[in-house]
Structures are given as C-alpha cells and as structure tokens.
Amino acid sequence: MRFLKLILVLLFIAVPLVASADKAKTIDELAKMYDSSSCKGCHEDIYTQWEKSHHARPLMGVKGGLMLSPLAAKKGTDGATAFSEDDPKKMKIKNYPCFKCHLPQAITSAEDSVAVELTEALLAKDKVKIAKLQITCIVCHNTKAIIHKRELGEPEKGVIYSTKDMGAHPGGKIKKSAIFKDSIYCGQCHGLGPNLEFDQPFQCANLYGSYLHSYVSGGGTQTCQDCHMQKGDHLIAPNWNDDKGTSELLAKAISLDVQTLGYEWLRKAKTYVPKVVVSTKITTTAGHRIPDG
Amino acid sequence: MVVTAKAADGKELGKVERHYHPQATNCRDFKMKYGAQWKVANLRDTSLQPGQAKKETIEFELPEGVRNADVTIELFYEASNPDNKYPIHTVTRKVSLDK
Numbered sequence: 001m002r003f004l005k006l007i008l009v010l011l012f013i014a015v016p017l018v019a020s021a022d023k024a025k026t027i028d029e030l031a032k033m034y035d036s037s038s039c040k041g042c043h044e045d046i047y048t049q050w051e052k053s054h055h056a057r058p059l060m061g062v063k064g065g066l067m068l069s070p071l072a073a074k075k076g077t078d079g080a081t082a083f084s085e086d087d088p089k090k091m092k093i094k095n096y097p098c099f100k101c102h103l104p105q106a107i108t109s110a111e112d113s114v115a116v117e118l119t120e121a122l123l124a125k126d127k128v129k130i131a132k133l134q135i136t137c138i139v140c141h142n143t144k145a146i147i148h149k150r151e152l153g154e155p156e157k158g159v160i161y162s163t164k165d166m167g168a169h170p171g172g173k174i175k176k177s178a179i180f181k182d183s184i185y186c187g188q189c190h191g192l193g194p195n196l197e198f199d200q201p202f203q204c205a206n207l208y209g210s211y212l213h214s215y216v217s218g219g220g221t222q223t224c225q226d227c228h229m230q231k232g233d234h235l236i237a238p239n240w241n242d243d244k245g246t247s248e249l250l251a252k253a254i255s256l257d258v259q260t261l262g263y264e265w266l267r268k269a270k271t272y273v274p275k276v277v278v279s280t281k282i283t284t285t286a287g288h289r290i291p292d293g
Numbered sequence: 294m295v296v297t298a299k300a301a302d303g304k305e306l307g308k309v310e311r312h313y314h315p316q317a318t319n320c321r322d323f324k325m326k327y328g329a330q331w332k333v334a335n336l337r338d339t340s341l342q343p344g345q346a347k348k349e350t351i352e353f354e355l356p357e358g359v360r361n362a363d364v365t366i367e368l369f370y371e372a373s374n375p376d377n378k379y380p381i382h383t384v385t386r387k388v389s390l391d392k
Contacts, residue, residue: 061373062372062373062377063373063377065373070328070330070331071330081330081331082330083330098329098330193334193335194333194334201333202329202330202331202332202333203317203329203332203333203334203335204329204332206315206335210342210343211343214342214343214344214345215343215344218343218344219344220343220344240372240373240379243379246370246379247379247380247381250370250379250381251381251382254341254368254381254382255382256366256368256381256382256384258366258384258386260364260386260388261388262361262362262388262389262390263390264390273354274354274355274359274360274390275352275353275354275355276298276306276352276353276355276362276364276388277350277351277352278296278298278349278350278351278352278353278364278366278386279348279349279350279351280294280296280347280348280349280351280366281346281347281348282294282313282341282346282347282348282368283346283347284341284342284343286341286343287343288343289315289338289340289341289342289343290313290340290341290370291313291314291315291340291370291372292315292340
C-alpha cells in the first residue's frame with residue numbers, strides 16, 4: 001500500500017512536469033521550437049522574401065519600433081495600458097492579447113516566464129532578443145493552417161501544410177490545408193474589427209472585415225493571396241521599412257485625378273472674387289479599406 | 294492629402310488637408326486613440342473604400358492683384374506617426390484667371 005501511495009505521489013508530481021516540459025520557458029526555447037531556418041536550404045528565395053517581411057519581425061512594428069512597449073510599461077505610468085502590471089514579474093501570456101496574431105505560438109507553446117522575459121526585454125529595449133520572436137514558416141504552415149478543428153482536428157505535429165498534398169518532404173510530411181488559398185486564411189489575423197473575446201476589448205486590424213463587407217459585397221472576387229502573394233511572393237508587401245517599394249505599391253493601387261479651374265466669381269454686383277477650384281478624385285483597386293492592416 | 298496654392302512669388306495663398314483613415318476611441322470617452330492597445334471601436338471612418346471614389350472640391354480665393362496660382366496636390370500615406378510619410382502621388386498645376 002505504501003508503495004502504491006509512493007507511485008501515486010510521484011505521478012502527481014511528474015505529470016505537471018511533463019506537461020510543462022512541452023512548453024517553452026524562455027524566449028530562446030520558444031524561438032528554437034519554431035525555428036524554420038532549415039527551410040532556407042531548399043527554399044532560399046522564399047526564405048529571403050520572408051526575412052524582409054513584417055512576419056519576420058511581428059513585435060518590431062514599423063522601422064524598428066517596439067509595438068508591445070505600452071503593454072510592458074509599469075501599470076499606472078504614462079503610456080501604460082489596461083494589460084500592464086506594476087511588476088514585470090507579474091506579466092503572463094494573457095497580458096499580451098496581441099499574441100493572438102503577433103505571436104500565436106506563445107499562446108500554444110510558451111510558459112508565462114516567456115511573458116516576463118519579454119517584458120524585461122521590452123523595458124530594456126533589447127531589440128536583439130525581441131527580434132528572435134518571429135512568425136516563422138512553421139506558424140503559418142502548421143499552427144494557423146487549420147480552422148475547421150472540430151472536423152479536421154488540430155494541426156498535426158511535424159506536418160507542413162500547404163496548397164496541396166505532396167507526401168514526404170525533408171522537414172516533414174506535406175498535407176493540404178483547406179484554406180491556404182482563401183482570404184480567410186489571412187483573415188485569421190488581418191481581422192474583423194474589435195477583439196471582443198478578451199476581458200478588455202481592443203481593436204487592431206479591420207482589414208478582413210473591410211474585404212468581406214465592402215469588397216466582396218461589391219462583387220470583388222480576388223483573394224488576399226492573388227494580390228499580396230503573386231507568384232508565391234512571401235514578402236507579402238507592403239514592407240513598411242522599404243520606403244521606395246511601399247510608395248510604388250501604393251501608387252500602383254491608388255489613383256489620383258486632378259482638375260483645376262480659375263475664374264472670377266460674381267458674389268454680388270460689381271464684386272468679383274478671383275478663385276481657384278481644385279477637384280480631386282481618388283480611386284483604389286485594393287480589396288480593402290486604405291489604410292488598414 | 295495636402296493641397297497648396299502659391300502665388301508666383303512663392304507666397305502661400307492657401308493650404309487644405311484631408312485625412313483618410315478610420316478613427317477609433319476606447320468607447321469610454323470621445324477622445325480618438327492611436328494604437329490597438331487603446332482602441333476599441335471605430336467612431337468615424339474616412340478611409341479609402343474599395344470600389345468607391347473619394348472626391349473633394351477645394352476652393353482658394355485669391356487676394357487682390359493675384360491672377361495666377363501654382364497648385365500642388367500631395368497624396369501620401371502616414372504609418373506609425375505623421376512624420377513617417379510614403380509619397381504616393383504629387384500633382385502640380387498652374388492655374389490662371391487670364392485667357
């Protein structure tokens with residue numbers, strides 16, 4: 001009986017340890033868990049495109065900013081948010097609702113200690129450490145590849161999801177994702193509007209909502225991938241760190257027509273008012289509102 | 294978009310701005326918020342919409358004696374902050390009141 005008790009006690013202690021062993025305790029562990037650098041060996045062009053993309057720096061914002069800094073700020077201080085705490089050690093994964101899209105692997109695969117380490121890194125402006133956290137190939141080609149989980153189950157570990165079944169592959173078996181070519185795939189993060197599922201709602205991207213309710217409703221049929229991933233481009237422009245490329249992309253999508261007129265307006269008898277009239281007309285070929293994200 | 298009218302000597306005759314973007318508050322007051330952490334819902338949306346043209350008519354009254362104006366229309370995108378601009382189109386026109 002004593003032996004049985006001992007086994008039960010050991011099991012009670014061991015099970016949580018095994019469970020927590022599946023999750024990353026540090027930023028380095030999380031980065032390693034989702035490291036996709038081995039993809040580069042065979043997919044160098046795609047990998048290079050991705051390296052320049054915002055998916056490769058989801059916590060860095062535009063031009064080196066640290067977009068999560070307000071959440072890391074000490075509660076009650078200027079610039080702090082409703083998600084901030086008075087001590088970095090109190091920060092948990094749930095204090096970073098932005099992880100829903102900016103680092104989805106943190107929700108599934110990280111301990112709260114990663115949130116503490118990230119908070120300390122944000123306060124120290126340690127960009128080298130924060131830059132290790134990326135939306136890697138595995139995140140899109142596995143973690144976010146299945147949305148019909150009741151019917152299709154969770155993404156399988158070690159499987160790479162893509163546009164078609166391809167069987168064996170050096171990095172893992174390739175299976176078809178039902179949504180990989182559909183806008184809803186991107187819409188998982190490039191969102192519908194307010195995120196009301198959290199205990200404090202917040203609003204980030206409205207883009208997929210705009211696509212559904214303005215573009216599709218107007219007869220639009222192109223997908224996000226049709227425009228932003230032409231020929232499989234994994235830069236998925238715009239890259240806001242590339243001024244020239246971004247201006248060119250915007251100029252391609254947005255047209256400006258200008259008409260001018262000069263004349264003298266007769267306000268009342270013998271009272272002419274010289275006037276210049278400028279008429280502008282802006283049109284866009286984008287399948288969503290501009291600006292959005 | 295910034296529309297500027299200048300006289301031949303470079304003196305500014307008028308300047309008009311139009312801002313196209315969704316504007317959100319935290320739904321607890323009427324102050325607009327920047328940043329997803331503070332925004333809760335859009336209050337107003339002046340952004341460019343798919344399939345819809347955005348039209349403006351802007352008028353400048355010229356001072357006495359000024360018969361010509363150089364008009365510049367600058368359309369640009371601002372990301373993160375108003376100082377981070379991406380030029381999209383710049384159109385210049387000379388407008389005269391004399392035939």
